[in-house]
Amino acid sequence: MAIKPNKNDMPVQEAAVRAKNFSEVALGYSAEIAVAEADRCLNCKGRPCVEGCPVNVSIPEFISKIKQNDFEGAYNIISQSSSLPAVCGRVCPQETQCESKCTLGIKFEPVAIGRLERFVADYHNFNFNGKTVKPVLNGIKVAVVGSGPSGLACAGDLAKKGYKVTVFEALHEAGGVLVYGIPEFRLPKEIVKKEVDTLRQYGVEIQTNVVVGKTLTVDELFKKGFSAVFIGSGAGLPRFMGIKGEGLKGVYSANEFLTRANLMKAYEKDSQTPIMHAKNVAVVGGGNVAMDAARTALRLGAENVYIIYRRSMAELPARKEEVEHAEEEGVKFEILRNPIEILGYLNENDSRDTKNGFVTGIKLIKCELGEPDERGRRRPVEIEGSEYVLPVDSVIMAIGTSPNPLIKNTTAGLEVNKHGGIIVEEKTGATSKLGVFAGGDAVTGAATVILAMGAGKTAAKTIEEYLSKKGK
Amino acid sequence: MYKIVKKRLLNSTVTMMDVYAPLVAEKAQAGQFIILRVDENGERIPLTVAGFNRALGTVRIIFQIVGGTTMRLNEKKEGEFIRDFVGPLGNATKTENLKKVCIVGGGVGCAIALPVAQKFHDEGCEVHSIIGFRNKDLVILEDEFKSCSDKLTIVTDDGSYGQKGVVTLPLKQSIESGEKYDEVITIGPLIMMKFVVATTRPYNIPTTVSMNPIMIDGTGMCGGCRLTVGGKTAFACVDGPDFNGFDVDFDEAMARSNIYAEFEKTEREACCNLFKKEAK
Known part of the structure; x- marks a missing residue:
């Protein structure tokens, strides 16, 4: 069968109509289109797309599941690497990441990986009725500062490993930039809510209305019995x-x-x-x-x-x-x-x-x-x-934006660079302060959702290593 | 959800509430503020901390009923809940190393000036307070000010209570009569603070003003609360709310404060109608 040279089009609201409403612009693939798009994947040996993904989602594997009409199976593969697939499927710059490496893309348009990811996540969110299996708690508490992409990713990974994770959010709603920054017509807030609810089912607790650096300091979090702290407080003051x-x-x-x-x-x-x-x-x-x-x-x-x-x-x-x-x-x-x-x-x-x-x-x-x-x-x-x-x-x-001074000003021993961003070891997310890790815009300045998520995941891995060495 | 454990009407337009928010109460200091949201569709509004009780875990707010949100807040009864309540935000008023200060409060601003006066008083500083209101019926917190002030002057616009006139008159008199203030701290309507600054400037008395502009998050993210201070942009939420009064561009702050005047008018009317209907 000859390969279709172009991506299957994404159904969208007509421009003249959508410019006057806040409903989502892109409407998403149907199951039929998704399978047709999945069929374009060559399932090549090199899997270059996986390298292009900051969180290394097993892309060919989940696409294979779509080909077999096993959408829930595809979801399970994605969720091993990504805590927020419905979000990433919508807002990731796939054209410079996974899709830019796609083998098919050498000759034709690459496989529409982002659209497929979105399809799979939406399918799960609207059809899955089973119960999430709550991990067995290991008795160790970890605090996450900020409920944006980096914080949620870090919290999700640690919760799945049995850590008791509490996320502290300054605003009245969880999601960070996903709820205050990215508009409804690009990322419906209902989707963010669903993703956050999934994390709650894994045992993540979210405390809104707590400004770390004001209501509580990082040092006080340790005193409250948290063994590690991840700072994902996001970008700060607008320029x-x-x-x-x-x-x-x-x-x-x-x-x-x-x-x-x-x-x-x-x-x-x-x-x-x-x-x-x-x-x-x-x-x-x-x-x-x-x-x-x-x-x-x-x-x-x-x-x-x-x-x-x-x-x-x-x-x-x-x-x-x-x-x-x-x-x-x-x-x-x-x-x-x-x-x-x-x-x-x-x-x-x-x-x-x-x-x-x-x-x-x-x-x-x-x-x-x-x-x-x-x-x-x-x-x-x-x-x-x-x-x-x-x-x-x-x-x-x-x-x-320029970095927010609240945490830096109240956390002794936390080093920041000349722009005010928290200094971390890039490969681990470890800061200059023992037990404190950081990632996302608080470190890099304004970047993308997926990079923040990647940083949150990296830090989660480091935190796990740190805590198991610490033996508490 | 945050419980209103005590509610008291201070006068026809000003209400006091003690809200159970132990994390905020634990940290709150005079000069800081909180942000609250009355209910699910509510807007976020900043209110300066008017007091706190760490043992009971309560934070006191005193607000003037001026618009839709404060009307809705005022509808809440003792024992009911406020949806969101976050803080303490902003920096505390600096009280160190001052021996003698004059606190100048206006209207509901006196509610915020009070904990500042109390703090100075508790730290052994000599406190002169000048508090001003439109008329006798609107006078609040007189006893509280009395107990923390070495000298208290009350003025009303119409002379129905205390001295007649505006707060700058007794302030100028005090300064001219030889009172040597290390600092003047003023909290109240922008126009009043502007004139307090104009009064103290010729004598070069350091003057701190407490700014309360429109803001959303209160943590430095939105930039809505920006002011021009000393020719530079400052954010009231993270750089303030206290500023050196001599440096603040009051005219700009006053203009910015009424950006949503039209919207607020509609909101207020909608609220009035709603509450009238409910009362029937």
Whole structure:
């Protein structure tokens, strides 16, 4: 049988429709399409895809199970390596990981591994009625700080080994960036809930409303009887550009804008959390977070949403699929532009004018690409005299974060680098403080869900070794 | 879920609650704040700690009923529960090495100023307190301030109680009469704090202000609480909430504080109608 050269298409909501709702954009494979896609896998000997996966999911093996219509069997294989398959199937950058190594990809399009993973996880989440077997507890307590991808991965692995794991979450809901950052239309919160519930069934306890570094310190966790602590507290303080007008009303960090929309559900009628429904929105930045913010702004009713990015389309750090989705939905790309000032309304004759202090526009300067910088990316060079004003009523800054100081400031002996990220031994996740391990954005700065998950898993392995040596 | 173990109406618009939150009570200090969410669809609002009892595991909040969320909170009865309650957040007010201070509180801000005054008092510092309200009916915590202040001045806008006028008048009088304050600590409406700072600036008396801007997470993640302090962006939740008053851009803070004025108006009306309906 000849191999189909292209991936089976992912059914999606039509762009014009989805740009106005918060339901998931990609609808997922049916069982039929999944089997057809699985049949494209060559089951080659080298298994290069597995190497491309940060958590080394046994990809050809789970795909073989799909071929045999044994979807639950496929799930069991994935769940040996991944604690959050329904999440990873949706948000992993497969095109630069597993799928980039696929042998089929040399000649044709690679196997749609991510879509298959998503199919298998969703199948399990909606069809599995059996009971999770709770591991026998070994009596050793481990604390996990933060319930984002790294924390959940670490907690899941340790719980399955019999450790009594307690996850401390600062917000009122578990999931970290999966619930406050990534929008509903890309990752339904119901999915995250299901994944978290699965971990609970393995015995993981989640305590919300506990800010480690404030409510409890790392040292106090040890005093409370935890034998090891994993820090997966995530990225921290949102960055601003330091240009004039960032204090104006209508200027958001992407973190704030997305948290209002996602965690607080400000887009729903009965939510008590306000959010600006701007007509014209500028999103500064070119990463996945910028795409998420832009597409959220559209769904909140914006007529024009602009991505402001200082380099060209080719350098956009966001996933290609996200950029395409954004373009299809009508997001406009103002590339090779740099913001130099945000302008606001001021009625000089009436200080009580309610419009005072709200954003009216963003002043941009055109750029061209110059010499490559130390990372090989061509540096944007501003073109003198090319300034112009783009009229907008909201500006969302999606230019990254700097590490959160709360844990560092309250944990003696925990070393951080000059950017404030926690220093760990990369292969193990061990920090400078005995019994304390770390991973995810708290270590690396803003990265991906799967890298954080990988770091959580690595640390779980190290913690297990550490605790068994310690003999407690 | 966090139990309301005690509720008391301090006046027609200000309510006090003691909430059972032992982890927060264990750590709370004057000047810090908590974030709460009344119910499942609720917004997260910051409230500065108005007191705590470590033995009972309770944290005291005192809030003014100004919008939908505080109306909903005020509907909760003693023995009922608040959905989420997290803290203590922000930094404690610095009280070390000060011999004589003046605490200037305005309105419900006095509730937050009180534990600060008490802390100074307990540490042996001479405390002068000036507390201001719109009128006699709105005066709160007079006895509590009396017991921790070496000198207490009460002012009301309309003169219905204490001296007539605003808090900056007795402050200026005290300074001019030769009182030497190591520091002035002011907590209250932004406009009041702005004028307190304007009063102390010519005399170069270090002045600390307690900022309470709009925020969501309270841990440094959202950046909604940012202020311009000394020309630089600062986050009230992790860098504050106390700041050197001389450096704070009050005009910007005041503008930012009403960003959701329209939404809040609608929320308040919706809430009023809802509670009226329920009362029938």
